[in-house]
Amino acid sequence: MRVAILGPYPLDTEKLGGVEVAIVYVQCELCKMPDVELHIITCKEQLTEPKRVERDGAVVTYLPRARMGRLTNHRREVAAMGEVLRELQPDIVHAHGSGLYAGGALAAPYPSALTVHGIISQEAKLLTEWPARARAYLDVRYERSVVRRTRHLMLITPYVAQVFEGLFTGTSYLVENACDERFFGLERRPVAGRLLFAGPVIPRKGVLPLVRALARARKVVPDAHLRVAGSLTIDPAYAQACREAARELGVEQAVTFLGHLAQEQVLEEYSTCAAFVLPSFQETAPMVVEQAMAAGAPSVATAAGGTPWMLEEGVTGYILPLPPMPDGDPVALGEALGRVLADPAEAERMGRRAQQVANDRFRPEQVARRTWETYQRVIEVPR
Secondary structure (H helix, E strand, O other): OEEEEEOOOOOOOOOOOOOHHHHHHHHHHHHHOOOOEEEEEEEEOOOOOOEEEEEOOEEEEEEEOOOOHHHHOOHHHHHHHHHHHHHHOOOEEEEEOOOHHHHHHHHOOOOEEEEOOOOHHHHHOOOOOHHHHHHHHHHHHHHHHHHHHOOEEEEOOHHHHHHOEOOEOOEEEEOOOOOOHHHHOOOOOOOOOEEEEEOOOOHHHOHHHHHHHHHHHOOOOOOOEEEEEOOOOOOHHHHHHHHHHHHHOOOHHHEEEEEOOOHHHHHHHHHHOOEEEEOOOOOOOOHHHHHHHHHOOOEEEEOOOOHHHOOOEOOOEEEEOOOOOOOOOHHHHHHHHHHHHHOHHHHHHHHHHHHHHHHHHOOHHHHHHHHHHHHHHHHHOOO
């Protein structure tokens, strides 16, 4: 089976982010299958000419990407990907994302499947700045176009099918994201009172309400402290507002902004946190929750997007009602944080149950097998 994956792929596989992790984690397992020949096609703004390399058993083709491609419906990239696909003659094309890669897959005369990660139409509702809203308007139109034309949709969570109900009329298959195998082997060494947030410090992630919630949680658990692992440069003004809030609330010493971390550092953070927290206003199927579950840590999260399909209330963590943006609900969040930190024995039990669930659903080998089985089903459908 010759497989062509279209999607974001890093120039350096040691520096992963976003959708890239979903591709890389499954890639190695797919390449172990004796009947799979894997090709990956990706577009990078840093490049001025194509290049092709072999990475971990797959042949990766890097193509240049135009900075304003959305204004032309990514015509240049779709054409360039089409040329590579005609050379490969794949049995199936698997696109990740609902943008240019989906367009490239649908424009090619081969069986194709689409995996939607971030749902642009949902994230666009939270934007406030007009330049971002204008870009999102074009992206949402493109997303609706590709989803409407897609015949096979691979769901990383049932939430995707819920959002696109009435727009997507093809066949769907539940194939959740894979988690890095290293998280499953972590030795749990939780530090009392330590909370971990992982992700970029941006309004959609709810970091500012989290800082305010921490101040409330410390009234119940005085040694509660928060470590924020994620980029501080995407929205510097928001990151600064989070710092100022911590200072004003008197918890400046209890909040550590770590910035972007290398993967080994990320693993250490998951190993030592007493609980993981994700107070987002919008998510699809957050990889960070998968990582917390695989690491054996309980989670406290808002019911954003597909998160309720990942966690079970009171069993693997605590799920809070989705609050309005931007203020969130620091009171409810603070109470939940205090609750999970005040009972380390129950937190440990929830963490163990979370890891059992992750073992069944998110192991790369199992996800690769489900992916391969879905490819077979898509290929067998008459065109």
